[in-house]
Amino acid sequence: MRILVAGAGGMLGRDFMIAARERDHEVIGLSHADLDITNPAAVDRAISTHRPDVVVNCAAYTDVDGSESDERSAMRVNDEGAAFVASAAASIGAKVLQPSTDYVFDGSSHRPYVESDVTGAISAYGRTKLAGETSVAAANPRHFIVRASWLFGIAGKNFVETMLRLGEEGPEVLVVADQVGCPTYTRHLAEGIAELLESDEYGIHHMAADGECSWYEFAQEIFDQAGVECRVMAGTTEMLARPAPRPAYSVLDTERLNPIRLPHWRQGLAQYLAEREVVRQEAAA
Ligand SMILES: NC(=O)c1ccc[n+]([C@@H]2O[C@H](COP(=O)([O-])OP(=O)(O)OC[C@H]3O[C@@H](n4cnc5c(N)ncnc54)[C@H](OP(=O)(O)O)[C@@H]3O)[C@@H](O)[C@H]2O)c1
DSSP states (O other): OEEEEESTTSHHHHHHHHHHHHTTOEEEEEOTTTOOTTOHHHHHHHHHHHOOSEEEEOOOOOOHHHHHHOHHHHHIIIIIIHHHHHHHHHHTTOEEEEEEEGGGSOSOOSSOBOTTSOOOOOSHHHHHHHHHHHHHHHHOSSEEEEEEOSEEOTTSOOHHHHHHHHHHHOSEEEEESSOEEOOEEHHHHHHHHHHHTTSOOOEEEEOOOBSOEEHHHHHHHHHHHHTOOOEEEEEOTTTTOOSSOOOSBOOBOOOOSSOOOOOBHHHHHHHHHHHHHHHHHHHHO
């Protein structure tokens, strides 16, 4: 297939390009500098020039706290931009894949969320992603909406990098223990998405790493696997007061009959740390 990727410079975009090429697809990657998805004429031009079979929209406004004070900017990218991409894809008969997030849920559940569960975003970012889901579905009947969670990958700022930096700076870190989710390696998600695109299983899919943990447990595992001596102290959401509210529990599961399942988050972390080392050695050489 010929696949066009918008937002190709981000964590998921970069890893999706690798995963799709490994499956022998022809991939055209456009970074933010190449294509601004909030410009409908530019989106139409890119899609009608490259005429892909599928458009994967990895472009997003992903600053969760920043969205709280500037929901309009987040909405322009995550809703309006996503709709321009989905609609331009529909105009040439192409499928569209739109990543979404566990933050479309309110987090009050005590069991993992499945695709048909009622949404109820509690943050501005979550509201913009939820609006994007609806707009993409309305604009293109051949849509895949893939909800993922707690992403970490080579091409972006992420929790693993933050912990490793803090672990170098001091002997202890305070991390929230009352938010539980599925930390997901973007390379694993990218491989799942590349497989899904070859199907006609349209609609919403939950695709996150196997297992669940709190940010506190994730931080402990990061230091263990990286061999860093740093004490992790358990904090609460209230103590760490961030601008955006976050779901207390946003573990994703699926009710699909033959779902694509991703490896465990501990395995994702191990592979991420190994890939990070290779990238660092290549940069130093
Ligand atoms: N990160 C997470 O924890 C997480 C969790 C669940 C779901 N998701 C979803 O997964 C998808 C991929 O996220 P990610 O973690 O890979 O994000 P990311 O690393 O922040 O990448 C997003 C990319 O989109 C680009 N972008 C922003 N505005 C754009 C615009 N108007 N036009 C074109 N490109 C634009 C950014 O470029 P600049 O940096 O130059 O602005 C960046 O390269 C998103 O849909 C996100 O909502 C993320």
